[in-house]
Amino acid sequence: MASFQKRKDKWQYTVSRVINGKSKPIRKSGFLTKKEAMVAAAEVEASLAKGILPILKKIPFAHYFKKWIELYKEPKVSNTTLKHYQYSLKAVEDYFFDTPIQNIKKMDYQKFLNNFGSNKAKETVAKVNGHIKSCIKDAIDDQIIQIDFTRNAQVTWTVQAKKPIEKHLNYEESKQLLNSIYNKLNDNSGLGYYLLLLGLTSGLRFGELVGLTRNDFDFAKNTIRVNKTWGYKSSAPTGFGATKNEQSMRVIKMDGLTMDYFKKLFISLPTNIHQLVFFSPSSKYKVISNTNANKLLKKLLDELNIESITVHGLRHTHASVLLYKKASIHYVSERLGHSDIETTLKQYTHVLTELRIQDEKITVDTFENMAGVNIDFIA
Structure with a gap:
């Protein structure tokens, strides 16, 4: 039961409350009218009736x-x-x-x-x-609020993001790029081509690529361990840093050809204090820069007459190729180090839509071929 008192020119309410047999009323003052105080007191009583402790202090x-x-x-x-x-x-x-x-x-x-x-x-x-x-x-x-004001909210936007199809290469373009990279490596071209090779065949993020050390390569098992990144831009920590999320800590299986090229590289590659694979002493961040890697990739794609993508686009290309070749979405999500499968589904909807059309044809053909019924007889 609430009571109301006027103190000078403002009103105060007092709501009775008993906790463990002791009276612990809730009071609040500062209302201009008695009616305002009565409305506020009614809200407090309604919250207490629901077992909710009212938050009297407003929180920005x-x-x-x-x-x-x-x-x-x-x-x-x-x-x-x-x-x-x-x-x-x-x-x-x-x-x-x-x-x-x-x-x-x-x-x-x-x-x-x-x-x-x-x-x-x-x-x-x-x-x-x-x-x-x-x-x-x-x-x-936390009972700070009772109503979810974000429920059913509609996301609105005006700027069109780049279409997913523009962020990666298709399967045939990927083959051309991969062979072009191998040709460059066979001609003893620079370390940047090795980075592009690994970006395409591993799907690692750029920070993960430049954070790799020699010890992360297991040539006996053809695997690469991803457990750190390297700060390659001003917004990142200097030197080694954590992966994007817990799921990004992973060991991925690699193809033998890529690993053979790196095994040979390590024989002649100079060592450095951090044992970084893509170490570049003249670079501001001591690794191959994202800018130079993008320029090198653009040069390769221009030579192949393929529309340019970024080095990050190699990650999307890697995933798209795996999905195109019917790798499971769960495996691709795990390999990319996504926090959950919903992220993978969201990013690669365009590929999954294309594959669905193929799957529908496979389904129809499968059951028509299984039936063994004389179609002419049915007609």
């Missing part, structure tokens, strides 16, 4: 989101991934300012997404929305 959404990132994400994600969360945090800070998380309604959040997506690509808006949804789920679990 940006402040809660920042603390959530520091507690749940900062200790376990890579610096690169952490920057994505910090990007999302800035979007929240810029739009909501000091707005309490308890005051945000579904319409408010949709307006935020619409505003944010007014000059962004779908992938960017979806990532920010995903970060916020995870945060809000925990806010509900």
Whole structure:
């Protein structure tokens, strides 16, 4: 039962509450009218009736989101991934300012997404929305809020992201590139070609490639261990760093030809203090730069009259080739070091759609051939 008192020119409510036999009332003052105090008290009583401890102090959404990132994400994600969360945090800070998380309604959040997506690509808006949804789920679990204002929110965008098909080579183009790289290596060309070879045949991220050391190569088993990265840009930590996520710590099986080329390379390759494979003493970050690797790849593709892609596109090419050759989506996801299979499904929908058409034909042909029924007789 609530009671109300006027103190000077403001109203205060007192809601009775007993904990372990002791009276512990909830009080709050500062209301301009008695009616405002009565409405607020009714909300508190409704929360207590549901077994929910009411949050009397308003918490700015940006402040809660920042603390959530520091507690749940900062200790376990890579610096690169952490920057994505910090990007999302800035979007929240810029739009909501000091707005309490308890005051945000579904319409408010949709307006935020619409505003944010007014000059962004779908992938960017979806990532920010995903970060916020995870945060809000925990806010509900913590009883900070009771309603999920992100539920059924619509991601809106205006900038068209580059089509997936433009990010990778098809199977025939991949064959041409691979043979071109081997020709360059047979002519004793530079270390950059080895990086391109490994990018295509392993599917590693660039930071994983330049983070490889001699000890990561097991020539007896034809495997490569991935358990670290190397900082090759200003936003990354200097030297060795952690992998993108826990699933990125992996050992991948390699083809014998690629491993033979590296086995021969290690015989003549000068050693360095870090035992890095792609060490470059003249480079700012002491490894082959992403810029130079992209230039070398463009040069090769131009020679083959193939539309240019980036070195990261070799990773997409690797995955697309495996899927085209009917490797399972679960294996491809594990090989790429994705955090979950949903990431793989999302990135390679275009390839899976193409394969579905093939699978449908296989299904139809299989059961027609199994039947052994005289088709003319049925007709």
